[in-house]
Amino acid sequence: MTRLRNFHGPRHTPQAERTAGMGPSGSRQITRSDVARYAGVSSAVVSYVVNGGPRPVAPATAARVLDAIRVLGYRPNASARALRTGSTKLLGLVVPEIGNPLFAELALAIESAAAGRGHAVLLTNSEGDVDTERRHVLNLTARQIDGLLLTPAMSRPDLANLPLTGVPTVLLGTFEGVPGFVSVGVDAFAGAYDAVTHLIGHGHRRVALVIGGGRAPGDELRERGWLQATRDAGLPDGPIAREPWSRAGGLDAARRLFGGGSPPSAVFVSSDLQAIGVLRGLHERGLRVPADVAIVSFDGTEESEYTWPPLTVVRQPVRTMAADAITRVLAPDGEYENVTHQPELILRASCGCGAR
Amino acid sequence: MTRLRNFHGPRHTPQAERTAGMGPSGSRQITRSDVARYAGVSSAVVSYVVNGGPRPVAPATAARVLDAIRVLGYRPNASARALRTGSTKLLGLVVPEIGNPLFAELALAIESAAAGRGHAVLLTNSEGDVDTERRHVLNLTARQIDGLLLTPAMSRPDLANLPLTGVPTVLLGTFEGVPGFVSVGVDAFAGAYDAVTHLIGHGHRRVALVIGGGRAPGDELRERGWLQATRDAGLPDGPIAREPWSRAGGLDAARRLFGGGSPPSAVFVSSDLQAIGVLRGLHERGLRVPADVAIVSFDGTEESEYTWPPLTVVRQPVRTMAADAITRVLAPDGEYENVTHQPELILRASCGCGAR
DNA sequence: ATGAAAGCGCTAACAT
DNA sequence: ATGTTAGCGCTTTCAT
Numbered sequence: 042m043t044r045l046r047n048f049h050g051p052r053h054t055p056q057a058e059r060t061a062g063m064g065p066s067g068s069r070q071i072t073r074s075d076v077a078r079y080a081g082v083s084s085a086v087v088s089y090v091v092n093g094g095p096r097p098v099a100p101a102t103a104a105r106v107l108d109a110i111r112v113l114g115y116r117p118n119a120s121a122r123a124l125r126t127g128s129t130k131l132l133g134l135v136v137p138e139i140g141n142p143l144f145a146e147l148a149l150a151i152e153s154a155a156a157g158r159g160h161a162v163l164l165t166n167s168e169g170d171v172d173t174e175r176r177h178v179l180n181l182t183a184r185q186i187d188g189l190l191l192t193p194a195m196s197r198p199d200l201a202n203l204p205l206t207g208v209p210t211v212l213l214g215t216f217e218g219v220p221g222f223v224s225v226g227v228d229a230f231a232g233a234y235d236a237v238t239h240l241i242g243h244g245h246r247r248v249a250l251v252i253g254g255g256r257a258p259g260d261e262l263r264e265r266g267w268l269q270a271t272r273d274a275g276l277p278d279g280p281i282a283r284e285p286w287s288r289a290g291g292l293d294a295a296r297r298l299f300g301g302g303s304p305p306s307a308v309f310v311s312s313d314l315q316a317i318g319v320l321r322g323l324h325e326r327g328l329r330v331p332a333d334v335a336i337v338s339f340d341g342t343e344e345s346e347y348t349w350p351p352l353t354v355v356r357q358p359v360r361t362m363a364a365d366a367i368t369r370v371l372a373p374d375g376e377y378e379n380v381t382h383q384p385e386l387i388l389r390a391s392c393g394c395g396a397r
Numbered sequence: 398m399t400r401l402r403n404f405h406g407p408r409h410t411p412q413a414e415r416t417a418g419m420g421p422s423g424s425r426q427i428t429r430s431d432v433a434r435y436a437g438v439s440s441a442v443v444s445y446v447v448n449g450g451p452r453p454v455a456p457a458t459a460a461r462v463l464d465a466i467r468v469l470g471y472r473p474n475a476s477a478r479a480l481r482t483g484s485t486k487l488l489g490l491v492v493p494e495i496g497n498p499l500f501a502e503l504a505l506a507i508e509s510a511a512a513g514r515g516h517a518v519l520l521t522n523s524e525g526d527v528d529t530e531r532r533h534v535l536n537l538t539a540r541q542i543d544g545l546l547l548t549p550a551m552s553r554p555d556l557a558n559l560p561l562t563g564v565p566t567v568l569l570g571t572f573e574g575v576p577g578f579v580s581v582g583v584d585a586f587a588g589a590y591d592a593v594t595h596l597i598g599h600g601h602r603r604v605a606l607v608i609g610g611g612r613a614p615g616d617e618l619r620e621r622g623w624l625q626a627t628r629d630a631g632l633p634d635g636p637i638a639r640e641p642w643s644r645a646g647g648l649d650a651a652r653r654l655f656g657g658g659s660p661p662s663a664v665f666v667s668s669d670l671q672a673i674g675v676l677r678g679l680h681e682r683g684l685r686v687p688a689d690v691a692i693v694s695f696d697g698t699e700e701s702e703y704t705w706p707p708l709t710v711v712r713q714p715v716r717t718m719a720a721d722a723i724t725r726v727l728a729p730d731g732e733y734e735n736v737t738h739q740p741e742l743i744l745r746a747s748c749g750c751g752a753r
Numbered sequence: 754a755t756g757a758a759a760g761c762g763c764t765a766a767c768a769t
Numbered sequence: 770a771t772g773t774t775a776g777c778g779c780t781t782t783c784a785t
Contacts, residue, residue, distance in 0.1 A: 072778055083756045088780060095781075099754060116562060119540045120485060121778035123476035124761050131540075138505075140699065145501045149494075149522060161536065164520045166505060180517065184475045184487075206472060288703040317703045324705040343496065347644045347673045349680040349705060428762055439772045444764060451765075455770060477762035480777050 647674020
């Protein structure tokens with residue numbers, strides 16, 4: 042099933058030359074001055090037409106130029122434009138892991154918000170590793186991005202020491218602001234508090250916490266929210282399972298929590314990803330949700346709606362956060378503020394609510 | 398919870414100027430010739446040091462240059478380099494939806510394979526829409542990408558008419574090659590055939606198919622594999638549910654398949670995403686998997702391992718495909734071949750195998 | 754309304 | 770081993 046073939050069609054047509062700027066070798070790309078020559082105008086006029094400004098062009102001339110562009114198959118060179126204008130129309134985004142549906146949703150939302158403002162997004166994964174994160178930031182800034190969106194959720198990078206050399210930066214997903222940075226986050230404390238309070242409202246007296254490693258800014262907030270809600274209800278602290286922010290981590294957490302002596306009757310899980318694993322662990326043991334164990338998780342990705350039973354979640358307003366982040370990172374200097382969104386408790390079946 | 402603040406730390410330090418090339422306004426970025434001046438050498442030497450060639454530099458001189466670079470906080474301007482060399486070290490990737498774990502895994506694998514070769518990846522979502530896909534391709538090529546990776550899985554774009562102007566392109570995920578294009582795919586026919594044959598081996602006589610809209614190259618192969626396996630076993634054709642490639646689509650498929658008269662005892666689902674929905678639909682109706690209904694799905698993303706019961710899957714070798722795609726898109730002209738990988742049947746509980 | 758030309762930062766040929 | 774310089778394609782000021 043392996044056959045030899047040419048590269049692809051367009052390569053062999055007249056305008057099939059390699060577009061990229063052409064080192065000394067290879068044939069030239071069609072440039073703005075080719076178009077100018079063909080249309081019998083100056084290259085400045087071509088620019089005015091292509092960019093719709095900054096100077097007006099006579100309709101007849103514009104038509105000739107447009108024609109030349111079409112005939113010649115001219116495509117503006119973004120590198121040259123970027124060099125000249127100082128703007129690449131490129132934004133950098135660093136997420137801990139694109140495999141986590143939450144960040145996939147975030148990346149999608151950011152990409153589309155950016156596209157709406159004429160910017161493309163360079164997406165990178167830190168894989169929860171500080172060094173990788175740092176390398177990515179360096180690489181991105183070297184590429185002259187117009188702005189950086191950073192989700193330091195899995196690691197607390199030494200943000201102050203990042204050589205950002207003036208690249209507008211917005212932190213995402215952290216609730217407490219980091220000094221010197223603009224951030225767009227969700228109130229994880231409130232989210233956790235509400236979730237746990239809801240569980241307690243269902244009559245649970247022992248609510249466990251499943252949470253990740255805890256190096257990121259928002260992590261301790263979920264823990265504090267859980268703890269506060271428990272104590273405000275006059276209950277003793279529940280058990281904690283600290284496991285990686287992954288499905289596997291959730292599974293291990295469930296095995297630990299329900300493998301021993303006095304298991305909890307409810308669990309607040311700090312991420313959907315872990316909740317999937319917890320659910321799997323509960324099924325393994327033959328425990329019913331919510332009859333034997335109630336669950337609420339943090340994130341509210343689409344996946345949480347399709348588990349069995351569907352998960353009651355504290356939903357992060359991903360699209361809103363993305364839009365806010367783009368607004369901020371693209372805003373002209375000086376008018377920046379942090380924003381903190383309130384997550385929304387979405388009741389489904391896993392907490393014990395009758396929903397479906 | 399909203400407070401005003403400055404932008405971020407680095408902005409206020411000496412090297413905190415905006416890096417991007419500087420339009421007429423704003424202060425200059427540190428350039429290679431600033432470094433040259435500071436180090437008392439010519440700008441060519443700085444280039445040689447920065448790029449490790451193409452000419453040798455005396456160790457002492459190199460040290461001085463490196464020093465100047467550090468002191469001045471010099472960062473090469475990628476736009477200028479791209480303009481000059483004709484290579485952006487940027488690859489474009491178009492996937493149908495990053496929210497689908499399969500494509501998230503693929504994107505991750507491609508990104509890391511590309512990073513290993515010094516390239517960054519510009520990721521875009523077509524959202525299964527031909528026009529969006531086309532827009533993205535245009536946008537990417539305008540950005541002078543060095544290569545394009547295209548996963549036309551949810552739509553059959555009019556590939557031949559894409560104005561690729563010589564950008565090396567590799568198609569991903571399609572099994573049958575598209576004339577004039579290099580492609581890296583999996584043998585979906587064989588995968589479907591094996592899955593269905595396995596189900597039949599468990600004694601099932603009526604195996605349904607759940608599949609998506611069917612506009613992409615690989616789609617009909619899954620259907621043909623399913624059909625062929627059924628017929629080779631001497632069984633009558635099973636029912637088909639065509640629904641969107643989503644969890645919701647899978648749920649609808651299950652409702653249709655199991656809502657009426659003679660339900661199947663097994664289902665081959667063309668994607669993990671849909672399988673999640675099917676599972677949810679089965680649970681809703683109180684049907685047990687695999688006791689009442691057996692399932693095998695196509696993809697084998699991580700998510701499939703954490704459902705209940707864990708899904709038996711036909712796994713796409715995502716990492717291998719990504720590596721192959723990068724190799725091809727970055728290879729010098731002329732030596733391209735298609736590759737087709739064989740998917741692997743991974744037995745878990747949903748098909749009726751005792752696994753666990 | 755349009756033209757001429759400078760120059761963004763970099764690389765590499767061609768000097769020395 | 771190092772210096773000088775042309776020029777990548779584009780935008781935009783300054784002319785006309």
